Amino acid sequence: MSITPDIRVQTESIDLAAEQQKLCSGRTDIGGVVAFSGICRDEGGTLEALELEHFPGMAEAEMRRVADQAIARWPLMGLTIIHRHGRIAPGDEIVLVVAASAHRRAAFEAADFLMDFLKTRAPFWKKEHRLEGPSGDWVKAKAEDDDAAARW
Amino acid sequence: MSITPDIRVQTESIDLAAEQQKLCSGRTDIGGVVAFSGICRDEGGTLEALELEHFPGMAEAEMRRVADQAIARWPLMGLTIIHRHGRIAPGDEIVLVVAASAHRRAAFEAADFLMDFLKTRAPFWKKEHRLEGPSGDWVKAKAEDDDAAARW
Amino acid sequence: MPTVTLRYFAWVRERVGTDSETVELPGEVSTPDALISWLKTRGDEYAHAFADDAAIRVAIDQVHAGRDQEIAGASEIAFFPPMTGG
């Protein structure tokens, strides 16, 4: 019994409660739900906004491939992955992963795995708009994200 | 800069969105939030409800001690732990842990750690009310929960 | 003889038949283990509640305690099964 993940790429903000509700609504076999929200930081007050570029089509396809790996590996009962693109202000969500399972271990591990792999495989790129000084720097990929993905 | 965790034991249902909102509201330094919801399962349609007994006073104190360990160990920017007691129907939440940090790793590990330790240290006990047959069995502690706590 | 409040939870409470009582501790009772042995002599309900001895957890003044911990000075001692919250 394999589930179909709910994968979305959107400019609209993300409604965590509505997403978790949708995933669990009417079900009584789910015992644990892990929701990860990735949020835009202001980098010590220097950042005005992030601009997220993505590769339409491939972004959804790659998110789906990573989701399918998680579904094959953990007994998930529900999985939602939403990634935003466009301009995102500090304090706003960039990404949401919600993983539901009968037991907490699978939900924790799947959400953790998904974030590591979305970071390193989903075609999104962040550009920084700064409040002062030169804007337009592209965020550099971090070696620690590759290391995190290599744990799995 | 050590934070004060928000610890609650209550009979009322839990509003995930309101709790996460409260934790993050007005902040622009949080980069990752992990919310774990523990939900009552119906055990294949056999369970009518769980009845959660707790040790008032010690429950809050022990949740606080476990929270303080997590705060000492990970650079958390916000932490909420809510545990319900009383009668809980299948599909309803039993526990919520929300951990916020600048980066996802701390939020994931702290939430995972907290659930393992709440399971084995917070004085709550579950009694099962079954739809048919004898009711009133106390849920047995699982060796796997002790094993999970021993990971840390 | 020191006076202490005993509290019972979950199936320990159901078997003892009360959730709380105040007792005067005999002088030789200085650890939770000794207290359990003494309680077992107080009647069938106690013998039943504490029969599965190894399963019983203890808190002294609302802090988890070892079974061989000193109880002198305690005002409240609680007995309960392994916890199953979360």
Next chain:
Amino acid sequence: MPTVTLRYFAWVRERVGTDSETVELPGEVSTPDALISWLKTRGDEYAHAFADDAAIRVAIDQVHAGRDQEIAGASEIAFFPPMTGG
């Protein structure tokens, strides 16, 4: 000569100066590595975009690909920096 759509993202796109173009591949260009070498000869903007050669990631028909992978039959090849979403 086979025709293929090239797509560029993030700073690769900014340096090349376009997000997409259709090119006819010379016969000897059979891998992304060879394609990068050929692109570098097409002008300063390409030389600049692909100067930090090791940093460039490739997708063939919207699937991550190795730099030495066969590109025969591809209809779209994309070049971009390491991803920074999530």
